Amino acid sequence: MAHAAEFHAAKRLGRALMAGTGLGALLAAGALHAQEMPSFNLYGMPGMIDMPSAEAAPDGTLALSYGKLGDSNRGTLIFQITPKLTGAFRYTGIQDYQALGAVDGVYYDRSFDLRYQLWDETDLRPAVAVGLQDFIGTGVYSGEYVVATKTLGGNFKVTAGLGWGRLGTYNSVATFGSRPPILGANNIFTGANETGGTPTYDRWFRGDVAPFGGISWSPTDRLTFKLEYSSDDYRVESTNATFDHAAPVNLGVDYTLKNGTQVSAYYAYGSEVGLQLTYPFxxxxxxxxxxxxxxxxxxxxxxxxxxNDLGWTANLPQRQQSARERLATSLQREDLEIEGFRLEPRRATIRLRNPLYGAPSQAIGRAARVMTRTLPASVEEFVIVPVENGMPMSAVVLQRSDLEAHENDAAVEMLARTRITDAFGQAPEMDLTEYPKFIWxxxxxxxxxxFDPQSPLRMDFGARLTGDYFLTPNVILTGKIKKRVIGNLDQIDREDESKLPRVRTDYGAYNREGDPAIEQLTIAHFGRPGRNLYSRFTFGILEQMYAGASAELLWKPVASRLALGVEVNYVRRREFDQMLGIQENVTVDPVSGAELTFPEVNGHVSAYYDFGNGFHGQLDVGRYLAGDYGATITVHREFANGWKVGAFATFTDVSEEEFGEGSFDKGILITIPxxxxxxxxxxxxxxVALRSVQRDGGARVFVPDRLYEKVRTWHEPDVVDSWGRFWR
Amino acid sequence: MIRRTLRRLAPLGLLAALAACGNSPYQADPFSTLYESLRPGGDGAPGALTQEAIAQTLAGAGDRAVTFLEIDERESQSLLVNIESNPPYRTYATPTRQAVTIRDGMIVATRGLGGDLMSVDEDELLSLVRSRTKGEAVYIQRFLRSDDRTVPLTYRCSVEPDKSIDVSMGLIQTPAREVVAACTSDVGPPFVDYYVVDPSGQIVASRQWLGRITGYVSTHVLRR
Structure with missing residues (x-):
């Protein structure tokens, strides 16, 4: 080909220039100024081998790690919540465990850590962090620390710190007040409190304090050698299991694979071999x-x-019909649907259904571009009304001349010229030509x-048949039925006593008897009763354990970061076989034989707030399933592409003793797009919701299609967050 | 073809679902995506275009502008046919619905290549390149990050005209001048763009940097 030589000349020239200026080498180095990924210790936190460091992972990092040291197994999920705050959730299994609490010789425990980096590292100053390890719960790992880490020349890093609790057990140098012991007579581990699950603040930074420290050396980007002095004497494991603490010095090596996974090997405490895998992303x-x-x-x-040619408006109804057809066809190619259309001489309004795009701005941007190609030239204003379950969610108002002028500019230029307003009263009539409609x-x-000690992870895999019959876009009959193909959820036979009505702890019976199971059979109505108001009414089989009726009303102005909602439910307990039967709201405890009734009516008032930077909070106050009154706090960090990491905790008028193991309901939530x-x-x-323990206090009914998440998707704060996708 | 490499990411989707069926056209179906990623040859498009394919496209596109595009790292070639003009920008598309927007021969946006160049501030750079003048220009490239945030990368480019050449490719025959732009940034990787500019200031061939994921692409105007 005639031009092939030219191309190769261009390439050669490009390469020669790059080589000549040394730019090629820089290009290969990839990300400039990216914060480096630290090493992770056996607790899954940024650290050395068994000891913490003052480092933080890059903001937003999630890391999964599994570490094994002797008979101790630790699986940890960490999240870099903010650039300075690190959180961890850990599930531990100590094998060959002889004392109280072991199941088949294994002691299982869950723990939460938090670490805050007080100062980051500068040329002169080390990074300094303060941390709480296992600060909620029975406390087998509970300890606190203050630690400093400094990077030196020659790829060396030095860490030194002071530890309390577990981290102050070897060669302590001082004592700060008194700390309730976690070891009872003969050093048997008894835990910080009986039911576990509450913050152990009466212990933090108290008792014996001991120094720890270490050094690491990274001769290459992939390889790190570590040497540390540990202030943990492993008394719990030595007494209750088979650990042999022969020396306080640990040696380790990390190797980082191409995908970022860190593989670590350790020789620790003069007697134990350790291995660890960490996958940060x-x-x-x-x-x-x-x-x-x-x-x-x-x-x-x-x-x-x-x-300015308005000649076409002489035959407006006919033009509206033909424009609607062309729009529908063109939108279909973008995987979008039109659910209503109004054409005026200078303005066009569409009800837009978005079945596909995770980013609302992308759906709006694609629809707007289709409109530029199909509508008469005099139509200057485009009003796009996204709908969810037939509810108009907002009205996005765009000027056609802005779309023409800013198609190739930064996306913010278009954002600055876009108005997002309430759709109440602005949406065109629902177009019912395709209804009723059935989707399966x-x-x-x-x-x-x-976290059932008898089998920490049980899973079922199977098939689910879903049918949605849309009488109109906002009146929907939904049925879901599932059949297990393989799994072991039916083998749950753990029966712990509950002092409350067993509103959730009969899950074993539901899993054993419910196969196949009707998961949902509801009729739902969605509406816009007024300006800033959204409503839902659902009737039928709501979830695995409950049937009944649920009504919800949400107030959410389109530009507001605040939303308020109220939900009232009337529920009846379902039969364990999860077919159509319901039973009285009476439960029988298999251990105590106690017969308890619980109320039909429960509900909450809720406040939702978008704090910005991806942080969201929710407060629900009301009556829970078992009839207990209280509040749930949920916070999460969300990324515009759909990832969410959060935590929740529920506090009700049920006492810790009545609640049982865990003391109160809490857990973490991870959403993966x-x-x-x-x-x-x-x-x-x-x-994925990871609860430390499922109990009956603070339990809510799971109602499908709660309003808030769908509504805020189309409101200003969320639309702005993903606006970069408007032109995608 | 361009997307063959990208489809290797697809098996990740299996984490969420295995196989599905139904009558909804929008249902995500990772299974078929996985299948395609395993099929030898990806989309079935050839890695290199044949003379016949080029001749066919030129004939089939009527009098529309056609540009040859090669993504160096992916060793993929395709022909871009002009589908829309919003002066001074022209949008070109491949038969597989990927789009490249070009202003006077300079690529200002891509869609569907993966790691797309979302937009640029090109006025200063383009003005120097078109006038084949030595000088300094500020140039901004904008990309999406995986979390849908826009990341602008601001570059300072040194533009320098080089030797004159005669161009003869496709339906284009013209004298032209080579122009080189070396760009550096505090936040993005440095790159060197190469342009072949005709006397009217149109770029008729080039090698341009489109960001970390696409890397360098070569363009070649076959019909204006």
């Missing part, structure tokens, strides 16, 4: 940026001479149960 950078889906259509600019799907499902794996848009996400 970051929702900010995981997956193909911007996705790999097809391009949207380009804007079609108008001829200036056509802009046969999909795989999984279900899980965690399917689009990360696909690389193409999807609104499907998968949420």
């Amino acid at each position: 970051n929702p900010k950078t995981l997956g193909m940026p911007g996705g790999v889906e097809d391009a949207g259509v380009p804007v079609k600019p108008r001829e200036p001479s056509d802009v 799907a046969l999909e795989p499902y999984y279900a899980y149960s965690t 399917l689009s990360v794996g696909l690389g193409t848009p999807s609104r499907t996400t998968s949420t």
Whole structure:
């Protein structure tokens, strides 16, 4: 080909220039100024071998780690909540454990850590952090520390700190007040409090204090050698299990694989061999940026001479019909649907349904570009009204000339010229030509149960048949039925006594007897009763254990970061076989034989707040399933691509003794968007809730299609967060 | 073809679902995506275009502008056909619905390549390149991060004209001048762009940096 030589010349020139200036080497180095990933210790936290350091992972990092040291197994999930705050959730199994609390010779425990970096490192100053380890719970790992880490020349890092609690047990140098012991007579581990699960603040930074420290050396980017002096004497494991603490010095090596996984090997405490795998990743950078889906259509600019041509309006109804058809066809190519359309001489309004795009701005941007290609030239204002379950969520107002002028500018230019207002009263009539409509799907499902000592992870895999019958866009009959194919959730036979009505702890019976099971059979109505108001009414089989009726009203102004909601439910307990039967709201405790009734009516008032920077909070106050009154606090950090990491805690008028193990309901939530794996848009996400223990206090009924998440998707704060996708 | 490498990410989707069916056209179906990623040859497009394919596209595109595009690292070639103009910008598309927007031969946006160049501030750079003038220009490239935030990378580019050449490719025959732009940034990787500019200031061939994921692409105008 004639031009091939030219191309190669261009390439050669490019390469020669790069080599000549040494730029090639810089390019290979990849990310400039990126914060480096620290080493992770056996607790899964940034640290050395068994001891913490003052380092933090890059903001937003999630890291999964599994570490084994002798008979101790630790699985940890950490999250870099803010650039300075690190949180950890850990599940531990100590094998060959002889004392109280062991199941088949294994002691299982859950623990939470928090670390705050007080100062980051500068040329002169070390990084300094303060940390709480295992600060909620029975406290087998409970300890606190203050630690400093400094990077020296020659790829050396030095860490030194002071530890309390477990981290102050070897060669302590001082004592700060008194600390309730976690070891009873003969050094048998008894825990900080009986039921566990409450913050052990009466112990923090008290008792014996001991120094620890270490040094690490990284001769290459991939390899790190570590040497540390540990202030942990492993008394719990030595007395109750088979640990042999022969020396306070630990040696280790980390090797980082190409995908970032760290593989570590240790020789610790003069007697034990340790191994660890850590996989850090970051929702900010995981997956193909911007996705790999097809391009949207380009804007079609108008001829200036056509802009004031209103001749077509002589036959408006007919033009509206033909424009609607062309729009529907073109939107379908973008995987969008039109649910209503109003054409005026200077303005066009569409009800837009977005079944696909996770980023609301992408759906709006694609629809707007299609409108530039299909509508008469005199139509200057586009009003896009996104709908969810038939509810108009907001009215996004765009000027056609702005779309034409800023198609190739930074996306913020268009954002500055876009208005998002309440859709109440602005949406065109629902177009019912395609209704009623039936959508069905046969999909795989999984279900899980965690942290049962007899089997810490149980799972079911199977098939779920879902059918949605849309009488109109906002009146929907939904049925879901599932059948297990393989799994062991039916083998849950743990029966702990509950002093409350067993509103959740009969999950074993539901799992044993419910196969196949009707998961949901509801009729739901969604509406817009007024300005800033959204409503839902659901009747039928709501969830695995409850049937009944649920009504919800949400107040959410379109530009507001605050939303308020109220939900009232009337529920009846379902039969264990999860078919159509219901039973009285009476439970029988298998251990005590106590017969307890619980009320039909429960409900909450809720406040939701978007703090900005991806942080969201929710407060629910009301009556829970067992009839207990209280409040749930949920906070989470969310990334615009759909990842969420959060935690919740519920405090009700049930005492710690009545609640049982764990003392109060709490857990962490992780939401993973399917689009990360696909690389193409999807609104499907998968949420994992990890509760330390499922008990009956502070339990809520799971109602499908609660309003807030869907509503805020189309409101200003959320639309702005993902606005970079407007032109994608 | 361009997306073959990207599809290797697809098996991750299996974490969330295995296989599904139903009558909803929007249901995510990771299974078929996985299948495609395993199929030899990806989309079935050839790595290198044949003379016949180029001739066919030129004939089939009527009198529309056609540009050849090669993504160096992916060793993929395709022909871009002009589908829309929003002066001074022209949008070109591949048959597989990827789009590249070009202003006077300079690429200002891509869609569907993965790690797309979302937009640029090109006025200063383009003005120097078009006038084949030595000088300094500020140039901004904007990308999306995986969490959908826009990341702007501000570059300072040194533009320098080089030797004159005669261009003869496709339907283009013209004298032209080589222009080189070496760009550096505090936040992005440095790069060197190479342009072949005709006397009217149109870039008729080039090698341009489109960011870390796409890397360098070569363009070649076959019909204006």
